[in-house]
Amino acid sequence: MPRLAISPRFAEGFHALPERICQEALVALRRFLCNAPTAPYPEKVRGGRDAKVATLRLAEDHRAVAVRQGDLHWLVSVGTDAEAWSFARRHRFRVNPAIGVVETWDAEGLERIEPALRRAAEASDERLFAGFCDTDLLAIGIDHRLLPLLRLMTAQYHLTAIEPLLPVSQYAPLAVLAEGGSLAAAWRALDCCRTPVTGEIDPDDLAAALRRTPGEAAFAADPRDLERILTLPLWATFLHPQQYTYATWPRYDTPVLVTGGAGSGKSVTALHRAAVLARAGAGPVLLVTFSQGLAAEMSRRLDMILGGDDAARSRVEVMNVDRLAHRIVAEAEGRPPKVVGAADYAGLWQEARAGDRFGAAFLVREWEQVILAQDLRTLEEYQAAPRPGRSVPLDADDRELVWNAIQHVAGRLRDSGRRTLLQLASDAANLLGRAVGDLLGEEQPERRPYRHIVVDEAQDLHPAQWRLLRAAVPEAPNDLFIVGDPHQRMFDTRIALTDIGIPVRRFRLKLSYRLSHEVLSWSARLRGGLADGLVPSHADLGGFRALRHGPRPIVRGYVSPEAEIAGLVSLVAEWIDEGVPEDEIAVTARTPQLVATARSALREAGITVRVMVLHGMKGLEFRRVAVIGVADGVIPAPDALTPAEEDPVARAHDMQRERGLLYVACTRASEMLYVSYSGVPSPFLPL
Numbered sequence: 001m002p003r004l005a006i007s008p009r010f011a012e013g014f015h016a017l018p019e020r021i022c023q024e025a026l027v028a029l030r031r032f033l034c035n036a037p038t039a040p041y042p043e044k045v046r047g048g049r050d051a052k053v054a055t056l057r058l059a060e061d062h063r064a065v066a067v068r069q070g071d072l073h074w075l076v077s078v079g080t081d082a083e084a085w086s087f088a089r090r091h092r093f094r095v096n097p098a099i100g101v102v103e104t105w106d107a108e109g110l111e112r113i114e115p116a117l118r119r120a121a122e123a124s125d126e127r128l129f130a131g132f133c134d135t136d137l138l139a140i141g142i143d144h145r146l147l148p149l150l151r152l153m154t155a156q157y158h159l160t161a162i163e164p165l166l167p168v169s170q171y172a173p174l175a176v177l178a179e180g181g182s183l184a185a186a187w188r189a190l191d192c193c194r195t196p197v198t199g200e201i202d203p204d205d206l207a208a209a210l211r212r213t214p215g216e217a218a219f220a221a222d223p224r225d226l227e228r229i230l231t232l233p234l235w236a237t238f239l240h241p242q243q244y245t246y247a248t249w250p251r252y253d254t255p256v257l258v259t260g261g262a263g264s265g266k267s268v269t270a271l272h273r274a275a276v277l278a279r280a281g282a283g284p285v286l287l288v289t290f291s292q293g294l295a296a297e298m299s300r301r302l303d304m305i306l307g308g309d310d311a312a313r314s315r316v317e318v319m320n321v322d323r324l325a326h327r328i329v330a331e332a333e334g335r336p337p338k339v340v341g342a343a344d345y346a347g348l349w350q351e352a353r354a355g356d357r358f359g360a361a362f363l364v365r366e367w368e369q370v371i372l373a374q375d376l377r378t379l380e381e382y383q384a385a386p387r388p389g390r391s392v393p394l395d396a397d398d399r400e401l402v403w404n405a406i407q408h409v410a411g412r413l414r415d416s417g418r419r420t421l422l423q424l425a426s427d428a429a430n431l432l433g434r435a436v437g438d439l440l441g442e443e444q445p446e447r448r449p450y451r452h453i454v455v456d457e458a459q460d461l462h463p464a465q466w467r468l469l470r471a472a473v474p475e476a477p478n479d480l481f482i483v484g485d486p487h488q489r490m491f492d493t494r495i496a497l498t499d500i501g502i503p504v505r506r507f508r509l510k511l512s513y514r515l516s517h518e519v520l521s522w523s524a525r526l527r528g529g530l531a532d533g534l535v536p537s538h539a540d541l542g543g544f545r546a547l548r549h550g551p552r553p554i555v556r557g558y559v560s561p562e563a564e565i566a567g568l569v570s571l572v573a574e575w576i577d578e579g580v581p582e583d584e585i586a587v588t589a590r591t592p593q594l595v596a597t598a599r600s601a602l603r604e605a606g607i608t609v610r611v612m613v614l615h616g617m618k619g620l621e622f623r624r625v626a627v628i629g630v631a632d633g634v635i636p637a638p639d640a641l642t643p644a645e646e647d648p649v650a651r652a653h654d655m656q657r658e659r660g661l662l663y664v665a666c667t668r669a670s671e672m673l674y675v676s677y678s679g680v681p682s683p684f685l686p687l
């Protein structure tokens with residue numbers, strides 16, 4: 001019986017076929033898989049560069065390109081007859097002898113570039129890879145057929161020019177060497193291309209190599225598998241090597257933190273980790289994300305990954321941490337807790353008095369960032385506690401004054417039977433602690449609500465929420481799998497996990513799958529180089545890169561807010577005329593007023609795209625994004641900034657948070673980013 005493996009390029013091409021052709025092609029593939037008499041048969045490619053390549057006719061004027069070995073057929077592309085024949089002739093396929101993964105080569109493209117490189121070589125004595133002999137290059141898996149071209153290269157841009165023609169497992173180590181890196185560094189670059197799937201490497205064994213390259217091949221054992229692979233979005237089936245490694249690692253002995261820049265596939269990795277743990281069946285899995293909206297989206301995506309495996313799906317709950325806290329408290333107290341509304345909460349702080357020096361904003365921060373963060377319960381504990389991130393020094397008298405003012409608010413809340421969400425998290429953590437007792441050293445996983453917790457968007461969780469998550473899962477292998485990006489922090493939760501008793505092993509995702517190089521490098525300048533949170537030291541964006549190029553972000557200044565809105569409406573209308581669906585376009589602004597103005601102007605023009613405040617953009621993705629009102633006096637929002645004379649450090653943190661908001665909004669755009677302002681541009685804009 002023939003065996004079928006599907007590549008993501010094939011699946012992507014299949015999604016793009018007209019509906020009628022898709023149906024016909026699916027029937028043909030089913031027949032092929034079942035070896036039916038009317039199944040398509042492999043047709044040899046005349047003039048091709050790889051004898052293993054054949055095509056299969058799937059539908060009228062359409063065919064697949066397959067790489068064959070024995071009964072194994074790896075489908076690598078699909079298209080019209082002309083497209084398929086051209087792809088089949090142009091490419092060759094190989095197993096990398098150093099790391100055993102499959103490689104796709106644009107052999108014709110490389111042949112075409114040779115004369116230009118030869119001319120460059122004649123004009124210069126420099127050689128890009130002069131420092132490395134052939135044996136060195138072959139040892140890191142470089143194909144001997146590439147060596148003559150490499151020997152012609154005189155400058156780094158020659159290598160960059162052929163990047164699209166090379167498999168990443170060739171380009172990545174060569175790029176390191178071209179930048180002056182060592183062979184050891186080139187080997188490290190190869191780590192991004194390999195997975196932990198082991199076994200002896202045999203360059204002639206295509207099936208084993210495909211198993212070692214799960215991002216390039218999914219095996220379809222039967223027609224059901226085939227249909228699943230071809231109908232689901234690519235991320236549900238094909239994981240990139242690093243994602244695959246982190247998501248499927250059988251046993252982590254400590255909690256794990258995976259960081260990565262915007263669009264690096266953290267949520268996809270978290271989803272697959274949850275699925276892997278659920279399939280393993282060691283106990284209930286909780287997948288936590290930031291908001292209820294994101295939880296609903298993650299739940300929908302998990303359904304796709306675990307589709308058909310009802311037992312595994314039933315082991316995973318998806319929710320946000322506030323809902324978890326609410327549920328635990330409600331169950332323990334026998335009724336749903338009351339949460340204080342934002343307006344009432346702000347009113348209570350206005351009542352609180354602690355002399356002239358400490359205003360409402362100062363007191364709220366002191367409560368949330370020092371007292372609730374460390375779960376301080378008495379004045380004595382508060383007197384002795386460190387106050388990380390707080391720059392205004394407090395002596396013992398000040399602390400007593402501040403403590404009493406805060407206790408006034410806490411008392412008012414208690415008397416009215418209401419709590420804040422952070423108090424709820426803190427109470428839930430304490431309830432769980434009590435329920436399991438102080439069983440020091442005694443492991444009773446079954447007494448915790450979950451066996452595994454997977455956390456997405458971790459950068460904004462408060463220490464009280466971390467205590468809750470820690471208490472909800474036993475300290476055991478594979479307990480906490482955390483993904484987040486310190487650069488996308490939107491709230492004041494600047495903690496290092498190690499400091500709150502979650503010592504993590506850290507991994508990094510280094511490629512953005514969402515952003516083009518142009519949007520990524522522009523947005524990185526918005527962000528400033530550094531961010532803190534989750535990890536103790538600063539995490540920079542260095543080494544984080546995009547895989548593809550796209551249009552540069554458009555930044556447009558207008559003379560008035562009215563002109564800016566008119567500009568927005570005509571731009572979005574143009575996008576729609578170009579065929580971009582409305583639900584793949586988002587418009588966003590810092591203030592609710594601007595959002596309302598933009599929404600009604602767009603509605604008047606008959607346009608119903610998503611319009612939301614910057615905060616709402618977290619975790620989402622759109623093809624095209626318009627960020628409006630990026631003007632001085634709007635972003636950073638003046639009323640979100642602590643006055644410098646009151647607390648300069650708090651002000652610097654506020655500024656960083658506002659930058660983070662803009663950065664998050666701009667990095668939602670997978671295809672095109674538009675940024676506008678009227679009057680003076682925001683100081684954050686890299687103009």
Ligand SMILES: Nc1ncnc2c1ncn2[C@@H]1O[C@H](COP(=O)(O)OP(=O)(O)OP(=O)(O)O)[C@@H](O)[C@H]1O
Nearest residue numbers: 235238239240262263264265266267268513514619
């Ligand atoms: N293995 C994959 N195959 C195909 N597409 C992928 C893969 N992994 C991620 N993507 C796509 O890349 C984009 C970003 O993925 P994801 O949302 O997981 O990134 P993220 O790091 O969580 O982003 P952010 O932190 O900016 O919200 C999405 O469009 C996702 O579908």
